[in-house]
Amino acid sequence: MLFNSISFLIFLPIVFILYWFVFQRNLKGQNIFVIIASYVFYGWWDWRFLLMIVFTSFCSWASGLLMQRIDNENKPYPYLSRKFISISNILLNLGILFFFKYYNFFVDSFTAAFSLVGIDLHVQTLNIILPVGISFYTFQALSYSIDVYRRKIEPTNDMVAFFAYIGFFPLLVAGPIERATNLLPQFYKKRVFCYDQAADGLRQILWGLFKKIVIADNCASYVSMAFDNPQTQTGSTLLLGAIFFTFQIYGDFSGYSDIAIGTARLFGINAMRNFAFPYFSRDIAEFWRRWHISLTTWFRDYVYIPLGGSRGTKWQVIRNTLIIFTISGFWHGANWTFIIWGFLNALYFLPLLLVKRNRRNLDIVAENRVLPTIKELLSILTTFFLTVFAWIFFRAESVSQAFSYINRIFTKELLKLPVIIGSGKKELLVILLTMIFVIIEWIGRRNEYAIEKLFVSNKRWIRWGFYYIILLVIFLMAGKEQEFIYFQF
DSSP states (O other), X not given: OOTTSHHHHHHHHHHHHHHHHTSTTOHHHHHHHHHHHHHHHHHTTOTTHHHHXXXXXXXXXXXXXXXXXXXXXXXXXXXXOHHHHHHHHHHHHHHHHHHHHHHHHHHHHHHHHHHTTTOOOOOOOOOOOOOTTHHHHHHHHHHHHHHHHTTSSOOOSOHHHHHHHHHXXXXXXXXXXXXXXXXXXXXXXXXXXXXXXXXXHHHHHHHHHIIIIIIXXXXXXXXXXXXXXXXXXXXXXXXXXHHHHHHHHHHHHHHHHHHHHHHHHHTTOOOOOOOSOGGGOSSHHHHHHHSSHHHHHHHIIIIIHHHTTTOSOHHHHHHHHHHHHHHHHHHHOSSHHHHHHXXXXXXXXXXXXXXXXXXXXXXXXXXXXXSOOHHHHXXXXXXXXXXXXXXXXHHSSSHHHHHHHHHHHSSGGGGSOOTTTTSOHHHHHHHHHHHHHHHHHHHTTTSSSTTSSTTTTSOHHHHHHHHHHHHHHHHHSOOSOOOOGGXXX
């Protein structure tokens, strides 16, 4: 069930009404209803996926209770320890994730490696259906198990609340990747409907739909034209295609996050922020503090810091950085293109880290000014085009296609006008809307999301007029429906 589908448009009001008007009086009943609604939402793709999320939820919940029991026993079990239980649960969940997501990748990679030395391995790949969002809810479950082991959170006896935490449908298939320390306690407490919170949620949903349907889906058509047949396109067209993909993936993923966070607010749940206007970053370090925040902080807290972080020798710092970015790339998909994308971002990041300039841009760009300075603008553009270059590997089907795409860009045809220019009124309108989108994002860069406070203090007719304009643009300028990119992860 897609957020931008008719089925979800019907599903959401029904769940909202039942949640607040039928199940509000009883907390456990409300949480049970959350689980049922979430499993209907998730099972809409394939009911078999439900077996995986139930198994993951139960194992992580049970591991927490078992660690607690060992703590409370005067004589601990001879063959069990907190570390053993935590590691076992981590390995179990990662094993499931690796099987479904990476089995065929490793088989193909090993087969190709042995073929280089003249050894032909006949290992068959499997026709495995990748459960939607398995990476997201697995990491959410792992954070609970690790935090219980570290004693950052008490293990919960409330199985219903825990299953609601793992399966909460707005965040289930593409995040944000929540922490148990933030989200789980919200299912312990009675939720009271708040109009202001719900209205804020609807505004964020509206902006998320605009990002997804107008920006991302329209950009997708031109991206496909460029990446599907790069050998037939001019260098300028390919460069524009890469720029369009940069906006497509941002509009797609941050749009999904806005819809997810806004939908959570409709149910009295506050989810963590996932994007903070990353394309206004002045360096790559700032970009990664603002892009997919829930994932980058997860890797920071559960992988990077345990490895030693930025402490230790220069070699250890380089090693830790390369590991964290490579793993981040690999998390996105079973393809060498993602690994190269992660490695490339590590190369961008390392010089800043080594000269201790990775935390110099912690403020908001041009915070007290309307426009950035020339220096800030140049820094933003440099960072933007570095990300554009890296996104080519992320979008390409193979490493060879990525290099071919890059080679085609840097030809004399780079100086020609892109094919898209002058090809039609809609194309020019999409470019105009993308420019307006960037302007609105810039105006709202101090907020949680761009239109959070835009026109809120103005008269009602101005505010609502603005919302109706966005709705009208969504209906009139909707691109061809595209599945959310991050559903494959």
